Amino acid sequence: MNDDSKEFMAWIDALAKGIIAGCALGYFFSFTELIPATKAVVLGGLAGCLASITYKNRRDDRKDKNK
Numbered sequence: 001m002n003d004d005s006k007e008f009m010a011w012i013d014a015l016a017k018g019i020i021a022g023c024a025l026g027y028f029f030s031f032t033e034l035i036p037a038t039k040a041v042v043l044g045g046l047a048g049c050l051a052s053i054t055y056k057n058r059r060d061d062r063k064d065k066n067k
Contacts, residue, residue: 014056015049018048018049018050018052019049019052020048022045022047022048022051023041023045023048026041026042026043026044026045026047027040027041
């Protein structure tokens with residue numbers, strides 16, 4: 001695997017983990033019955049996606065700074 005493929009797979013891995021975690025947290029939040037489960041899962045997935053992008057960028061910046 002070349003470096004571009006590894007970097008792409010790292011992005012996919014980070015996004016998948018973020019989306020799954022966000023959807024799960026959204027579903028658990030729907031038990032409070034403040035918003036319907038479908039909206040909670042979608043919003044949780046979106047928030048997880050954005051959070052995982054931010055987390056990966058910060059981790060990459062720290063890794064580059066330590067080199």
